[in-house]
Amino acid sequence: MVLKIGVIGTGAIGQDHIRRITHSLTGAEIVAVTDVNKEQAYTVVERENLNAKVYENGHDVIEADEVDAVIVTSWGPTHEEFVLASIAAGKPVFCEKPLATTAEGCKKIVDAEIAHGKPLVQVGFMRRYDKSYRQLKKVVDAGKVGDPLMVHCAHRAPSAPGFSGDMALTDAFVHEIDVLRWLLNDDYVSAQVILPRNTRLADKGLQDPHIVLLETKQGIRIDTEIFVNCQYGYDIQCQVVGETGTANLPEPSSVTIRSETKLSTDILVDWKDRFIDSYDVELQEWINSTMKGEMNGPSAWDGYVVAVTADACVKAKETGGIVPIEMPERPAFYDKLDAFIKA
Amino acid sequence: MVLKIGVIGTGAIGQDHIRRITHSLTGAEIVAVTDVNKEQAYTVVERENLNAKVYENGHDVIEADEVDAVIVTSWGPTHEEFVLASIAAGKPVFCEKPLATTAEGCKKIVDAEIAHGKPLVQVGFMRRYDKSYRQLKKVVDAGKVGDPLMVHCAHRAPSAPGFSGDMALTDAFVHEIDVLRWLLNDDYVSAQVILPRNTRLADKGLQDPHIVLLETKQGIRIDTEIFVNCQYGYDIQCQVVGETGTANLPEPSSVTIRSETKLSTDILVDWKDRFIDSYDVELQEWINSTMKGEMNGPSAWDGYVVAVTADACVKAKETGGIVPIEMPERPAFYDKLDAFIKA
Amino acid sequence: MVLKIGVIGTGAIGQDHIRRITHSLTGAEIVAVTDVNKEQAYTVVERENLNAKVYENGHDVIEADEVDAVIVTSWGPTHEEFVLASIAAGKPVFCEKPLATTAEGCKKIVDAEIAHGKPLVQVGFMRRYDKSYRQLKKVVDAGKVGDPLMVHCAHRAPSAPGFSGDMALTDAFVHEIDVLRWLLNDDYVSAQVILPRNTRLADKGLQDPHIVLLETKQGIRIDTEIFVNCQYGYDIQCQVVGETGTANLPEPSSVTIRSETKLSTDILVDWKDRFIDSYDVELQEWINSTMKGEMNGPSAWDGYVVAVTADACVKAKETGGIVPIEMPERPAFYDKLDAFIKA
């Protein structure tokens, strides 16, 4: 029993997923691929020695008889279309972020999934699968620091080639948006964005860093520094402050060296090294649960919440004020999925 | 050559200073004391075996011929009066915080000192004398993390017996107000106060924790968590984020123990243990510089700035908005004093 | 293309390997099993839903046509027999430690493998596959601490139920014997064993802790504390001291908690949690290389060296003296295998 997967989009992340499913994970194989650059799709099939057919386009992959489940790793603006088509075909679909480029697009997917009647969509928020975040959640859920009151975060990257406009919020911070509400079993009610003195080491015209302040329904206050040209390394920090103590996200473990009057450990540079294991766990758990007819990762609803929250952050940045985050109640349809949040 | 000191107020902190000057420090002796509770003043003189006269009141101490310099450790509301009297008498005065209970009071002292023409007043902000803050300042001033963009702080105490109203801002946070502008060689332009979900472990009706956001002239953004009922210990955190790196205030060093499935170090409980060495350094440096006719610790101007900033924080808490901090230019009179900031 | 594996011995570690090959790893399946307790073998086949035949005994498994490769996880004293039979059958064999219960037994296997002419045997020393040891080796091989001069190790377990006699040396310390010569690309020339004051918390009559001193050909001195009733947790420490610096084996990463006046992280209790990932990597790499007709893990020669060294340690413990470790030159046959040591 093997899950037969069709992949739409064979760019960098698509190739990564193809490789891990083929060479590292168990229980699935790639049987169909496509890409806007068809040549590249053929190259990948050959190089990875896949027993897979190259299709004309995403819709053909989705409709192919041999395809049990779909992975969408194409260009962001096409995600919505392929996810909707997968739902229409009744096939489970794993979609890399963003679920759609607008909150409205996400909402359409949510509506379509509910209308279909069975959960099919998982969004690629891999931090929930990161060992260190899971360790932190376990500690917090066990009450080892009491009820959470505040969370202090930092999201730092050495540089951000190609970043422009609000991408620090819409591309980087979205990971915190997803993982923190999962971590806290909570939702957001307002956002504020503070613009510190700008680093001179970012691309011209790019604001960097940002500080985002989020408030949750329970009144928990989250401050996150997003600094995507921090120079020194890729560094994700998270400290939960509860009524009786604090808990810090574990740092990646590393050799401690004493040399040249310094006691030091390495800081990672590449975000892929930080979360590489998370991708493996994420896809393996998706394969396993899909085989069992279940769906318990980040849902279409989660993707929608992230989109609405990110929109509020962008607006807060523009206005300098505190922007309320208004969201409909979570449909009962999604309650049963939320294995992590319930657990 | 010994500095002869008169002490006004022999309560807890007054007794501490008397003991350290008499038994630990060098170059000074206590020759005069007073207290509203005169009985207590006599007891202290006897117990510490001082060669000191007990006076009727603070003014008598200040005017006593044998007194070279004055330490004011009486009840806060009396500070302004005794500092002004010391200036009038032309005697150096070390005043525990607050310099005065209002910004106006502080301003009067500033004006009197300038009118007198010679700096005489030092305010007891001891964190500038703390070894760990000095280590941090040295690193930041040396440019090891690049130009500062943000500072993340936490000021936590296990409990705050007797705290009420805005004391978290006016009694606890004032230390950050002073030490951070010294650390950054900068001044504040606005304040905002955020009220997280309240701990249930504080006295009824007391808001705890607070998050205070300060903006400096250079655009540096400071966020400080003040949590005075955090239960777990007395814990002062400060991280400076610069253009190329971050620097953390050193933690007090402690034995690392492996026992019962934990690797652990002790966290202090009592703030006095955290800053006890700072008080020694502070007073010894005050004695030494006073003997040389200098004054280079926290000045009356610094005390005034703290008062104005604390007032803005209190207003920001009440209004929920961003409150501008407006301050006259620093009088040239104080420029030459600022050994630390210049250094 | 899948590697078809026969497993001899379905006790605890045998079941672990069956589970990981079936549910976590890729590229192999269990097709044959046996155990002295045949009932148990049937239970495992059923519970894990294996498509595997239960054979009468190990020899039948080895000779079964459908079996490409053999895993030996039976009772220690039977290892030698089944490994020799696998070599006779020309089938790759992964044997849990010990390779044989005597150095002579290991030597017989080495001789048989050389006579066969093709490397077939891998011994289950999983620490070489541990991420933290690999990080440490990378640092040392890169010369980041200069040429190694000394290594300080500790091997601690909370308790050692069932340990008696010299098992601290022959069961626990053997892991250090293997991994340290791999880490240092070196071999041992002498051993000394020191018996510290005994803990009162071990089983009656059991010496605990031991300190073993090893000297390598290059003159590197290794001291290892082996303390199998240390109470506080399972804790593996290793520090390499080189000419210009030191490098420490990374600790397992864990949430840092501030609570009840302690800053703490968890220490593991169970050795399986410490090395669980190593087993996965070890078996996956064995499957992958076996599929390619290669063999590059710990070899029969490595198993033999460990046996000779452990014998020297036992003798050193008995005599209290410094015991030379004499070993024939490594046969050229094994030179080409030593991917790790060469790398």
Added chain:
Amino acid sequence: MVLKIGVIGTGAIGQDHIRRITHSLTGAEIVAVTDVNKEQAYTVVERENLNAKVYENGHDVIEADEVDAVIVTSWGPTHEEFVLASIAAGKPVFCEKPLATTAEGCKKIVDAEIAHGKPLVQVGFMRRYDKSYRQLKKVVDAGKVGDPLMVHCAHRAPSAPGFSGDMALTDAFVHEIDVLRWLLNDDYVSAQVILPRNTRLADKGLQDPHIVLLETKQGIRIDTEIFVNCQYGYDIQCQVVGETGTANLPEPSSVTIRSETKLSTDILVDWKDRFIDSYDVELQEWINSTMKGEMNGPSAWDGYVVAVTADACVKAKETGGIVPIEMPERPAFYDKLDAFIKA
């Protein structure tokens, strides 16, 4: 009431002590000095603005009426003579290490002091006054790691200009000899010295590093790496392993910096920075107790034990064997002094 001190020897350490007594400590003043280089003595008196007479030689200092107590910081080979003269004069004497250059010399001092009938001699083993060793001792004495079974130490210096022969043992390791028996409330029964592969970065012909193994009366085993050309910094490590846990000597606290892909803290380079505070505490406590007619620091007996143990280490290095350390029982005379060991 001020302790009037005569200093014999105004070299580096003599000047340090003069400075700290004059400018940092309280309760004492330097009233007499001498040095083989009399010119230097005059220079020091003038530079430090001392109200002190320069004497012809050490004996004149000792006998001077105005001298209450003596500090011996002259060339090592002269210590014995001046300490004996101080005892003869009935004056308290603080002698830098070594107490005498031979165990016999130390024994003569012990005998003279006992004959005099009142403890007068303190030896300058400053580690007992180091805050971090005191923290460690407090933890061990409180039983937080159970009864000690082993101690792992490292004594590393970046380089050792002028070191030759056995100075690593007689000059560096003597500090561990003293502080570890104080830490453990125990005495030594045997020594062994291991010579690891030599660093190429030491002076030609100098063995470096050494590993010294000591056994105590209680059977505690101590291993100490002494590596005086370790390049990377001055680094003192000590881990006590007890029946239920381990405790590590605290590291000097330092700013944690994230920069250039490293998380790092500074390691000290100069041993004086490591123990500067200890010297202050040591001398202040000596002044205070001398004023009270007490003596509770490292005694002449302690100096003698260190000399005997260091001799055994030198012999163990020569012979390669395990050398017993035989010592007479501690005279009852010294029992009452041993405030620290008893405490």
